[in-house]
Amino acid sequence: MPIIHTQSMDPTKMHTAQKLWVYNALDALVTFEVRDALIGQMDPVAKRVYDFSKSLQAPVLAMMRKGFRVDLGERQKTIDEFDKRAAKLQRRLDQMTLAIWGKILNPRSPAQCISFFYDFLKLPAVHKTDKKTKVRKRTVDRDALEKLGNYYIGSIFVSHILTIRELTKLASTLRTELDGDRMRCSFNIAGTETGRFSSSASAFDTGTNLQNQTERLRRIYVADPGHKLAVFDLKTGESFAVGLKCHLLGLGRRYLDACFSGDLHTEVTKLVWPGLPWSSGKTAKEIAEQVFYRHFTYRDMAKRGGHGTNYYGTPPTMAKHLKVDTKVVEAFQTAYFKAFPEIREWHTWTAGELQTKAELTSIMGRRRHFFGRVRDDNTLREAIAYDPQSCIADYTNTWLRRVYENVRACDILQQGHDALVVQYRADHEREVVEQIIYEASQVRLGGDHPDGFPIPAEAKIGWNWGKIDPKHKMHSDGNPFGLKDYSGKDDREYIEPPSNQSRLLDRKFSR
CATH class of the missing domain: 1.20.1060.10 (Taq DNA Polymerase; Chain T, domain 4)
Structure with missing residues (x-):
């Protein structure tokens, strides 16, 4: 093996292959030297996040290799x-x-x-x-x-x-270029400041960002022959993170209790609009689904308005996105902060931390430095959104790692910030679905804090990634083989579409 002394080499006297050897060697060695220098500067918080990110490489590589089959x-x-x-x-x-x-x-x-x-x-x-x-x-x-x-x-x-x-x-x-009949992408573990993955085209310049596929597009993604899909997501995950943060700061737990009610948005409706006829004999959800304003029900407003208010949305901006009058949002926020005063106090606490320290550490232990103007509202909104979004990213990725290590009867196809998509042989359905839900229950929001807890996970099953559409709102045929809630059995008889030729990268390998 030739030894090249880079301090004295003359690139003009090298042929093309030698230049490429040197380039690749420097690319690896300089990065390694930088890594050695940075390791010594890491405190325990940074080292923990670094080690956690490295532990995600195996499941992420498996997702990138497998890809998603396209009909x-x-x-x-x-x-x-x-x-x-x-x-x-x-x-x-x-x-x-x-x-x-x-x-x-x-x-x-x-x-x-x-x-x-x-x-x-x-x-x-x-x-x-x-x-x-x-x-x-x-x-x-x-x-x-x-x-x-x-x-x-x-x-x-x-x-x-x-x-x-x-x-x-x-x-x-x-029309994105496929790899045969598969859509593959590259996942970037360190792609965002919150810990969320980012994704883009694959290393072979095929595929696209699989994390922003709309519901209308998801039907084209199907399970491999003889397999089914299951989609798991965390029920109101970011809301649980907001509630726990307020509780751990000692600001109150009314919002956290609403999250634990089983139907957060109906519970918020009850607290924000106590004057509705809650004792009329109808169920609470039926009352919450009554029309509130134009096309919005009370429950819609509790869900969308509550989410925007949690993240420091202003009445004019929220009114623009929700397409309602500004006065409607102002009245909602007045009632919302009265029902959950800890939310506004959390905003105030975050502003203080931002202005005095310019950094925040999430309840899952991930730290972020903020380099924007600390008194700017846009920076404050980023800071407020950071903790819940970062928490759910780390929670989901911990869950992803556990599924990869412990659930051998499935292939992980996709991670969607607070959701996982897997495929499995149809005859292994109960085993796979229940084990993945169990793995979610072994993760704790808040990490090792004694008040931490697991977030409930839900599952939907089907043969394509789109949702079943019985009212034909999205699909003219109702997408009969789409995702539906997991109930322990599925009586649908699936008709397999014409199979596509298998490719080398689709072959299973031991892990």
Whole structure:
């Protein structure tokens, strides 16, 4: 083996292969030297997180190798459906713009949309400051178009443009290059500051981010022949983390008790709106499902409004996203903070920690330094969201590791922040599902703290990743082989789609 003295080498006298050898050697050795220098600087908190991250390499590599099988026929059918709908809407848009503007409008062209809405229709311009150039410009991004859609003259054009853009984006995602009949991606264990994984295309430049697949797209992902899928998620996991944090700080446990009620959002409804007819004879959930405002039920508002309020959402911003009046959100937050005063106190405590220390350590023991302006509201929102999001990421990843080590009768296909997706042979269903739920119960939110506890896990089973749709809201056939709640048995008789040729990377190997 040749020994190369990098301090005295002359790259100009090397052939291409030698240059590549040196490059790869330096890439490994310099990284190793940096690692040695950093290890000595780690305190116990940093070392624990580092060791935990390393322990996730095996299950993550297994997910990356395995990938998710794609039903190629369903994929093409869905692409054709999206293309057909987009083309139909484009024809309508062309007819309308030709009639009043004299030319067709490309919904994906910012320049044309700016000219149409601001120069021709004369709607009030929406501006946005470019992050790189710091120049304030007119914009027609999604937020801007939603504002323009509030004007009667612009609403029909906005609805067409947004739908066409969405359909085009979904079809583009489905056209992502596959590895045969499998969608593979790269998971980055240290991809975020919260401990959540990030994902992107695979090392072979196939696949895509599997963690942001919408419900409409998930039906194309199916189990391998002879197998079924199970999806496990943590029931209101981040809410449990918020409640435990408030309790451990000594601020109160009303919110934590609501989490333990079994139906957090109905319990929140009862506490925020005590004047509803809770003793009328109907179930609490039936009362909570009554219409509150426009398309929202009381329970909807308790769920979505509560989540936004927990994370320091302001009434104007929440009203914009929920599409309700600002006064509705203001009234909700007044009642919400009255029912759960510890939430506002937690926000105040977080602001104090941020301004005095510029760092937070989650109740699972992960520390984060904040480098933004500590008195800025955006930095405070990041800090408030950090603890619950980080806790659930570490909880889920601990669960992932336990499943990989202890449940041999399944393949782990996906980790979705607070959820796991696995496949298993259909005749092993009860064994696999119940063991994975048991593994979740062996993890404790709060780590070794005596007040820590496991978060309840739920399971759904089926042959594809989409949910069963009995009301045909998403799928015309109801997706009969989609995911449904696990109850100990499944009477559905599955018809296997045509199998695809197996590839080398799909073969099982011992672990």
